[in-house]
Amino acid sequence: MNPSVKQEKSFAIMLAAPSVLVLIITTTFPILYLIWSSFQNINLAMPMNDGFAGIENYIEMFKDKQYWKSFRLTIIYTVSTVSLQLLIGLGLALLILRIPKAQWVFRLMAILPIVLAPVVVGLFWRTLMLTPDFGIVDFFTQAIGLGSHAWLSEPKLALFSVILIHTWQWTPFAFLVLLASLASLPSDLYEAAKIDRASAIKRFFYITLPLIRPAIIIIVIMRSMIALSAYAAIYAATRGGPGTATEILNLYAYRTSFLEVNFGYGSTLAVFILVVTVSVATVLYLIRKKNN
Amino acid sequence: MNKKIRDSILTLLATFILLIWILPLIWSVFVSLKSEIEVMAYPPNIFFEPTLNNFRDAISGSLSIVSELADSLIIATITTTLTLLLSIPAAYSLARLNLVGKKKLGFYVLATQMIPPMGLVIPYYLILGKFGWLDTYHGMIIVYMTFSLPFAIWLMVSFMEDIPREMEEAAFLDKASRVKTLLYIIIPQVKGGIAVTTLFTFMNAWNEFLFAVQLSGNKVRPVTIAMYNFVSVEQTMWAKLCAAALIAMIPVIIIGIIGNNHIVKGLTLGAVKGGGRK
Numbered sequence: 001m002n003p004s005v006k007q008e009k010s011f012a013i014m015l016a017a018p019s020v021l022v023l024i025i026t027t028t029f030p031i032l033y034l035i036w037s038s039f040q041n042i043n044l045a046m047p048m049n050d051g052f053a054g055i056e057n058y059i060e061m062f063k064d065k066q067y068w069k070s071f072r073l074t075i076i077y078t079v080s081t082v083s084l085q086l087l088i089g090l091g092l093a094l095l096i097l098r099i100p101k102a103q104w105v106f107r108l109m110a111i112l113p114i115v116l117a118p119v120v121v122g123l124f125w126r127t128l129m130l131t132p133d134f135g136i137v138d139f140f141t142q143a144i145g146l147g148s149h150a151w152l153s154e155p156k157l158a159l160f161s162v163i164l165i166h167t168w169q170w171t172p173f174a175f176l177v178l179l180a181s182l183a184s185l186p187s188d189l190y191e192a193a194k195i196d197r198a199s200a201i202k203r204f205f206y207i208t209l210p211l212i213r214p215a216i217i218i219i220v221i222m223r224s225m226i227a228l229s230a231y232a233a234i235y236a237a238t239r240g241g242p243g244t245a246t247e248i249l250n251l252y253a254y255r256t257s258f259l260e261v262n263f264g265y266g267s268t269l270a271v272f273i274l275v276v277t278v279s280v281a282t283v284l285y286l287i288r289k290k291n292n
Numbered sequence: 293m294n295k296k297i298r299d300s301i302l303t304l305l306a307t308f309i310l311l312i313w314i315l316p317l318i319w320s321v322f323v324s325l326k327s328e329i330e331v332m333a334y335p336p337n338i339f340f341e342p343t344l345n346n347f348r349d350a351i352s353g354s355l356s357i358v359s360e361l362a363d364s365l366i367i368a369t370i371t372t373t374l375t376l377l378l379s380i381p382a383a384y385s386l387a388r389l390n391l392v393g394k395k396k397l398g399f400y401v402l403a404t405q406m407i408p409p410m411g412l413v414i415p416y417y418l419i420l421g422k423f424g425w426l427d428t429y430h431g432m433i434i435v436y437m438t439f440s441l442p443f444a445i446w447l448m449v450s451f452m453e454d455i456p457r458e459m460e461e462a463a464f465l466d467k468a469s470r471v472k473t474l475l476y477i478i479i480p481q482v483k484g485g486i487a488v489t490t491l492f493t494f495m496n497a498w499n500e501f502l503f504a505v506q507l508s509g510n511k512v513r514p515v516t517i518a519m520y521n522f523v524s525v526e527q528t529m530w531a532k533l534c535a536a537a538l539i540a541m542i543p544v545i546i547i548g549i550i551g552n553n554h555i556v557k558g559l560t561l562g563a564v565k566g567g568g569r570k
Contacts, residue, residue, distance in 0.1 A: 005390065007467065007470075008389055008390050008470075009390055009391070009392060011385075011389065011467060011470050012385045012389035012390055012391035012392070013385075013391065013392065015381035015382060015384060015385035015389070015474075016381070016382045016385040016386060016391055016397065018378055018381070018382070019378045019379060019381075019382035019401075019441060019445060020382070020397065020400075022378060022437060022441060023400070023401065023404050023441060023442065026434055026435075026437050026438045026441075027404040027407055027412070027438050027442075028404070030411075030412055030415035030416055030419060030438075031407060031411060031412070031415070033415040033418070033419060034411055034412075034414055034415040037414070037415065037418065042418075092306075092309065095302065095305065095306050095309075096306055098299075098302050099299070099302055099303050099306055100299050100303075101303075104552075106306065106310055107552065107553075108549065108552055109310055109313075109314055111548040111549070111552055111555060112314060112317055112545065112548060113313075113314070113317070114548065114555075115495060115499075115541075115544040115545060115547060115548035115555075116317075116499070116541055116544065116545075117498070117499035117500075117501065117516050117540075117541065117544070118499065118501065119499075119501040119516045119519060119520075120516070120519055120537045120540070120541060121316075123519055123520075123522075123523060123533065123537065124316050124317075124320055124534075124537065125316060126523070127523065127528055127530055127533060128316060128319050128320055128323060128530070128534070129316055129319075133334055134332075134334060134336075136315060136316075136319055136336070139334075139335055139336060168313070168316070172313075225406065228408060229408045229409055229410070231409065231410070231501070231502050232501035232502060232516075235501075235505075236519075236520075249410075250408070250410045253410050253414070254410065254413075254502075254506075257413075257414050257417070258417070258506060263414060263417075263418065266414055267414050267415075270408075270410045270411045270414050271411070273408050273410050273411060274407065274408055274411045277406055277407075277408045278403075278406060281406050
């Protein structure tokens with residue numbers, strides 16, 4: 001082998017090794033530990049039963065009604081927040097694109113919700129926006145004759161509210177990515193379509209949409225991952241309540257592990273979340289690969 | 293329709309939507325400037341005598357969040373520094389050098405980035421507990437590396453790939469000159485990328501909540517936990533919460549404003565490969 005090539009190889013390993021080592025220790029090892037604990041009984045409240053459990057926790061999971069409910073809530077939460085972000089983000093991007101001046105103001109404002117800590121967003125909405133007879137949202141619904149509502153303590157409304165909060169914080173992301181993607185489209189295509197007298201709707205569906213498809217797929221990938229790991233905003237707004245009306249899998253795994261101190265079963269739920277996340281990611285990446 | 297009229301209608305509509313959208317933030321600024329009595333007025337007052345008492349309390353009063361701010365600063369700064377030191381050489385190796393098993397390693401980094409935080413907080417609670425590292429700075433920094441390092445590596449890889457190849461080809465001789473190439477040719481080329489990575493890493497560490505609330509909380513108290521003290525079952529100190537939260541969010545709001553254009557680029561660049569995590 002050429003000595004310079006050989007040396008480049010050893011240099012490359014030298015540079016990458018520290019990171020890889022840190023990742024193995026800080027991520028892979030804990031995940032293996034998590035998988036191992038999912039096959040154990042680890043309950044700090046009943047330590048005398050601790051020990052190997054086999055697939056007991058997994059059998060318990062499939063029989064557990066709350067698990068199914070949380071799983072369903074996770075699907076509702078993820079699908080609805082991601083679709084809302086895409087639809088509203090696309091609408092806003094198409095609107096702002098047609099504004100001749102000061103687009104940067106809108107871009108700058110859109111950054112604000114994104115950079116806030118989700119826990120702060122959850123607290124702001126819980127207090128300032130949604131408190132009955134105090135919050136702005138409640139004030140407006142009363143003003144237009146829809147009345148005051150227990151936004152966070154009535155089960156169906158609470159689910160709506162946490163979806164609203166997530167959508168509020170992350171739609172600007174979809175908006176910004178779509179705006180950048182729309183702004184980079186070639187204008188001569190549209191000129192040609194205009195000459196051919198294609199209607200605005202046709203132009204959108206046959207020219208714009210196919211061209212921004214890569215951006216849409218990227219948004220769906222990123223937003224699904226974030227929605228699947230959502231925790232802080234819901235915790236701050238409802239703690240999964242009222243009852244378990246907004247307890248998506250993350251909050252259920254949290255409650256099981258840290259409030260009921262049943263770490264074995266909590267680990268099993270977390271392994272399931274991991275499996276769901278990896279499956280969704282794999283499917284989305286395959287779609288993306290096919291598209292390129 | 294006249295083009296000018298159409299443009300002004302669209303601008304008006306967009307401005308209206310935008311104002312509604314950031315209403316929660318605007319309102320939090322209003323509330324933070326109110327006295328606790330004024331806050332309770334319903335329907336809400338837009339005109340009132342503003343006071344800075346809430347901000348004073350959040351900095352120097354009994355509800356001070358200064359020590360929490362310091363804790364967040366320590367954790368976020370060290371996490372960011374370590375992340376940069378590790379990720380820049382790794383990204384260079386992955387993006388530009390003849391690294392053995394490059395594809396597999398890239399995939400591995402991507403996979404670690406996708407681990408849901410709930411999958412880590414449970415084992416970390418048990419593992420850090422065994423070492424007696426719960427509620428310590430080093431414990432928190434180790435945990436924060438789990439999401440910052442994979443993200444930073446991928447972000448840096450995408451910036452490194454943009455450098456024209458001719459730049460380094462000629463300089464390859466021995467190990468010393470390879471190190472020099474990295475330090476004096478490559479790193480200056482990706483200054484912008486390093487800045488974006490720094491902002492992102494710092495912001496994600498600053499805003500983190502799940503690990504903070506479960507793995508620390510007494511001796512080490514990141515600022516995201518402090519927010520919680522203002523809202524309890526017995527009472528909610530609305531105005532004080534707003535003031536404290538706004539102070540706590542100043543660093544990330546500044547990051548958002550100065551990094552405006554880069555953040556969008558960073559978000560999409562990261563998105564091409566994997567994606568960030570909050």
